[in-house]
Amino acid sequence: MCRxxxxxxxxxxxxxxxxxxxxxxxxxxxxxxxxSEEIFIALGxxxxxxxxxxxxxxxxxxxxxxxxxxxxxxxxxxxxxxVGVHWLExxxxxxxxxxxxxxxxIVLLFQIGLESNLEQFRRVGLRATLVxxxxxxxxxxxxYFLGQxxxxxxxxxxxxxxxxxxxxxxxxxxxxxxxxxxxxxxKETSIILGAAVIDDVLGVVILAVVQGLVKTGTFELLDVxxxxxxxxxxxxxxxxxxxxxxxxLARWMARLSTxxxxxxxxxxxxxxxxxxxxxxxxxxxxxGAFGAGLILDRVHFDIYRAPQIVEEIEHDILPDxxxxxxxxxxxxxxRHRLHHIEExxxxxxxxxxxxxxxxxxxxxxxxxxxxLGVVVAGLLITLVAxxxxxxxGAVAGSVRRWIVGWGMVPRGEVGLIFASVGLGIGVVTxxxxxxxxxMVMLTTLVTxxxxxxxxxxxxxx
Amino acid sequence: MCRxxxxxxxxxxxxxxxxxxxxxxxxxxxxxxxxSEEIFIALGxxxxxxxxxxxxxxxxxxxxxxxxxxxxxxxxxxxxxxVGVHWLExxxxxxxxxxxxxxxxIVLLFQIGLESNLEQFRRVGLRATLVxxxxxxxxxxxxYFLGQxxxxxxxxxxxxxxxxxxxxxxxxxxxxxxxxxxxxxxKETSIILGAAVIDDVLGVVILAVVQGLVKTGTFELLDVxxxxxxxxxxxxxxxxxxxxxxxxLARWMARLSTxxxxxxxxxxxxxxxxxxxxxxxxxxxxxGAFGAGLILDRVHFDIYRAPQIVEEIEHDILPDxxxxxxxxxxxxxxRHRLHHIEExxxxxxxxxxxxxxxxxxxxxxxxxxxxLGVVVAGLLITLVAxxxxxxxGAVAGSVRRWIVGWGMVPRGEVGLIFASVGLGIGVVTxxxxxxxxxMVMLTTLVTxxxxxxxxxxxxxx
Numbered sequence: 001m002c003r004x005x006x007x008x009x010x011x012x013x014x015x016x017x018x019x020x021x022x023x024x025x026x027x028x029x030x031x032x033x034x035x036s037e038e039i040f041i042a043l044g045x046x047x048x049x050x051x052x053x054x055x056x057x058x059x060x061x062x063x064x065x066x067x068x069x070x071x072x073x074x075x076x077x078x079x080x081x082x083v084g085v086h087w088l089e090x091x092x093x094x095x096x097x098x099x100x101x102x103x104x105x106i107v108l109l110f111q112i113g114l115e116s117n118l119e120q121f122r123r124v125g126l127r128a129t130l131v132x133x134x135x136x137x138x139x140x141x142x143x144y145f146l147g148q149x150x151x152x153x154x155x156x157x158x159x160x161x162x163x164x165x166x167x168x169x170x171x172x173x174x175x176x177x178x179x180x181x182x183x184x185x186x187k188e189t190s191i192i193l194g195a196a197v198i199d200d201v202l203g204v205v206i207l208a209v210v211q212g213l214v215k216t217g218t219f220e221l222l223d224v225x226x227x228x229x230x231x232x233x234x235x236x237x238x239x240x241x242x243x244x245x246x247x248x249l250a251r252w253m254a255r256l257s258t259x260x261x262x263x264x265x266x267x268x269x270x271x272x273x274x275x276x277x278x279x280x281x282x283x284x285x286x287x288g289a290f291g292a293g294l295i296l297d298r299v300h301f302d303i304y305r306a307p308q309i310v311e312e313i314e315h316d317i318l319p320d321x322x323x324x325x326x327x328x329x330x331x332x333x334x335r336h337r338l339h340h341i342e343e344x345x346x347x348x349x350x351x352x353x354x355x356x357x358x359x360x361x362x363x364x365x366x367x368x369x370x371x372l373g374v375v376v377a378g379l380l381i382t383l384v385a386x387x388x389x390x391x392x393g394a395v396a397g398s399v400r401r402w403i404v405g406w407g408m409v410p411r412g413e414v415g416l417i418f419a420s421v422g423l424g425i426g427v428v429t430x431x432x433x434x435x436x437x438x439m440v441m442l443t444t445l446v447t448x449x450x451x452x453x454x455x456x457x458x459x460x461x
Numbered sequence: 462m463c464r465x466x467x468x469x470x471x472x473x474x475x476x477x478x479x480x481x482x483x484x485x486x487x488x489x490x491x492x493x494x495x496x497s498e499e500i501f502i503a504l505g506x507x508x509x510x511x512x513x514x515x516x517x518x519x520x521x522x523x524x525x526x527x528x529x530x531x532x533x534x535x536x537x538x539x540x541x542x543x544v545g546v547h548w549l550e551x552x553x554x555x556x557x558x559x560x561x562x563x564x565x566x567i568v569l570l571f572q573i574g575l576e577s578n579l580e581q582f583r584r585v586g587l588r589a590t591l592v593x594x595x596x597x598x599x600x601x602x603x604x605y606f607l608g609q610x611x612x613x614x615x616x617x618x619x620x621x622x623x624x625x626x627x628x629x630x631x632x633x634x635x636x637x638x639x640x641x642x643x644x645x646x647x648k649e650t651s652i653i654l655g656a657a658v659i660d661d662v663l664g665v666v667i668l669a670v671v672q673g674l675v676k677t678g679t680f681e682l683l684d685v686x687x688x689x690x691x692x693x694x695x696x697x698x699x700x701x702x703x704x705x706x707x708x709x710l711a712r713w714m715a716r717l718s719t720x721x722x723x724x725x726x727x728x729x730x731x732x733x734x735x736x737x738x739x740x741x742x743x744x745x746x747x748x749g750a751f752g753a754g755l756i757l758d759r760v761h762f763d764i765y766r767a768p769q770i771v772e773e774i775e776h777d778i779l780p781d782x783x784x785x786x787x788x789x790x791x792x793x794x795x796r797h798r799l800h801h802i803e804e805x806x807x808x809x810x811x812x813x814x815x816x817x818x819x820x821x822x823x824x825x826x827x828x829x830x831x832x833l834g835v836v837v838a839g840l841l842i843t844l845v846a847x848x849x850x851x852x853x854g855a856v857a858g859s860v861r862r863w864i865v866g867w868g869m870v871p872r873g874e875v876g877l878i879f880a881s882v883g884l885g886i887g888v889v890t891x892x893x894x895x896x897x898x899x900m901v902m903l904t905t906l907v908t909x910x911x912x913x914x915x916x917x918x919x920x921x922x
Contacts, residue, residue: 095556099557279504
C-alpha cells in the first residue's frame, strides 16, 4: 500500500516533468538556440538535472545507493527523446553542460583523493597491496580476453579499454555501503580502502596509457613506458613536491587574511590547477584532481579556522564544563574541526557531481538495450568484473574474504569515467558503452544486497 | 616595514602570475582554442580568477571590503593585455566563463533574497519605506539629470539607466560593514535593512523597465505599466504562490528521502527555476533568484535535517547535562540549525560569486581611465550617488541620520549588475561603464572609512 502510494507520487512527478519539458520546448525552439542563449537555457537544464538526480536518489529508500538512482534518472531523461520531447537533446552537445559534468568528475575524484588517506593504507600494508594488485590484474586480463571474444572486430585498444574499465574499485560506493552497514572500522574495510588506493593509482595509470595508445595509434613499449613514467612522475611529484608546497601555500594564504574565502579558494584552486596541469601534460584532468586530493590530505588542516559552531561552543561552553562531558564534547568538536575542508567541498559536490551521473545516464542510448547482444555482453562483462574482484578477495588472508571480495565489486563512478572517456575518444562504441553501463549498474546494485546478507549471516571465510 | 614586506609579497605573487600566464599562453595558442578545448582551458582560467579574487580580497587587511579587492584583481587581470599577455583575452567571449559569472550573480541575489527577511522590514515599517523610497527617488532623478548634463548625446535610455544604477543599495556590503563594526542590532541597521528591501524591489522593477524600454525602443507609458506589472506580478506571485508551494515541495521532498542531497537540491533548484522562469518572462534572471530567496526565507527550515555536529551533540551530550550549560548549549545549537540552508549555499557562493566580481573588473577597459573626462564624470556620479542617499538618511527620524545615510551609500554588487546589464544591451558605452565602475569603487571604498569614524565619534544626528 505504502509502496503503491510512493509509485503513484513518482508517476505524478514524472508526468509533471514531461509537461514542463513540453511547455518549455517551444520557447527553446522559438529562441533558435543561439550560442548566447545557451547560458540561460542551461539554467532550465540544471533544474531538470538536479531534480531528476534528486528524485532518482530516492532509490535509497528501497536500499539502493543514490548514485544508481541518479544514473537511472539520466537514462529516463534520455528516453524523453523517444517519446517526442526534444527539449533536452541540445544538452548532449552543450559546452556548458559538458563543462559542468567535467567539473563533476573533477570534484568527485578530488574528494576520493581526500578520502584516500595514505595512513590508512600503511596500516594494512602488504596485504592491501596484494589484494589491490590482484584486483587490478585479474579483471584487466579477464576484460581483455572477454573483449577479444565478444568484440573481435573492436581492435586491441578496445579490448585494453574494456579491461581497464573493470580494474577500478569505487572507493566512494564501498565506503558508503560499509558506513551504512555499521562496519566502517573493521579490518576488512581497511584492506578494501588500502586496496582501493592501489586500484585507483593503477587505474589512472592504465587509463593514461590507454588514452596515449589511442592518440599515437600504435602499441610501442617505449610510448607505454613514457606514459607510465609521466603518470607516475605526476602522481609522485604531486605527492612529494605538492605535499611540501601545499602546506606552505596554505599557511602563506592564511597569513594574508583570515577571511573565510581563503579556506575555500586554496583547496579548490589547487584541485583545478592540478587538473589543468594534468590536461596540459596530456593526462586526464581527473588524475590531477585525484593527486590534488592526495596532497591536500596531508596539509595541516588546523590552519583552517574551525566552523563557527565549534568556536562558539569552545568559547562559551567548554571553559566551565566538568568531566566527563568535557572530554566527550572535545571529542565531537575535534572530529568536526578536522573534516572542515571536506564539508566546504561537499556542497560543491552536491551541485556538480549529480551533473556528471545524470549526464552519464543521459548518454546511454536506450535503443541499444533492446538488442539481446548488448544484454548478454553486459551480463558476461559483469560476471568477469565480479569474479575478478572475488579472486582478489581470496588472497586477503585471515579475514572474511567474501566480504573483502564483494566490497571491491562496485565499479561506480570510476568505471563510468573510464567508459565515458572511451566513448569520448571513440574507442568504445555506443553498444559497448551500454554493455559497460549495464555492468556498472549491476555491480553497484548487487553489492549492497550481497554485502548485507554476508554481514548479517556473520559469514567467516 | 611590515607593510613593505606585504607589498613585496604581492609583487612577487603578481610576477608569478604573469610568468604562469606567459608559459601557458603558447599552449593555448598551440591548441588553437577550439570549442571543445574551452572546457579544459576554463579550468586554468578558474584557477587564475579564484586566486586573483583571493589575493585581491586580502585588501581586507587594510580595512577595505573584500569585494573591492576582487574587482581590483579583475582590473589588474584586464591590464595584462596591455603588457602583452593575451592568454586571458578569450575569457571575454568564453561561454563557460560568462555562464559562471551569470551563476555568480544568481547565487548572490539568491543570498540577498534569503537575507532580506520580510519580518525585519515590518519592525521598522513606515520609516524604512520612506527612507527606501526617498533613497531611490533622489539618486534616480539626480542620475537622470546628471546623465543629461554629462552625456547629452547618450539619449534618454542612457540617462534613465544611469539613474537606475544609482538607486540600489548593496545589502551585502552594508550588513557586512555593520557586522564588522559591531552594531548589527542597532535601530539604524534595521532601518537600512528595511530600506534596502524597498531599494532592491524598486531597483529590480526599474531595471526591468529600463531593459524593456531598450528592447522596444520607445518610451510608451503602457509598456512601462506592463513591465512594472509583470515584475510586480512575478515578485508578488513568487512570494504568495511560492511561499505556499515551497514549504509543501520541501516537505514532500523531505518525506521522499532523508539524504543530504535533498537539503541542497531543493533550494538550488527553486533558485535556478525562478531565474529561468524570469528569463522566459523577459525579466532579468537575477529578479527570479531574488524572488526565490524571498520565498525560501519563509520555508520552515526545521524540516531540513540539522548538521551532523548538532545531531551528535544533541544525542551524546545534551541528555545528561545539567543547567545552566544545557540551555546555553541548546541556544548555540538552535542558532546553527536555523542557518543551515545559508551555510549550504555559502560554499557555492565562494566559488561562483568571485567569478562575477573578477569578470566585472576584467570587463573594465583600463585605457578609458586615462581620459580626464571619465575621471571627472566618475567623481560627479559619485557625488550624486552619495548626496542622494544622505538625503534619504535625513528623513529617517530620531536616529543617527548620518549613519543611516552613509550606511546606504555603497552600491557594490547591485550597481555592478546594473552597469554590466547596461553594457551588455548596448545602452552604456565603455567610457560610461568605467565612470560607473569608478562610482561603485569609490562608494564601496569610502563607506567603511566614514562609517567607522561616525561610529567612533558617537555622532548623534
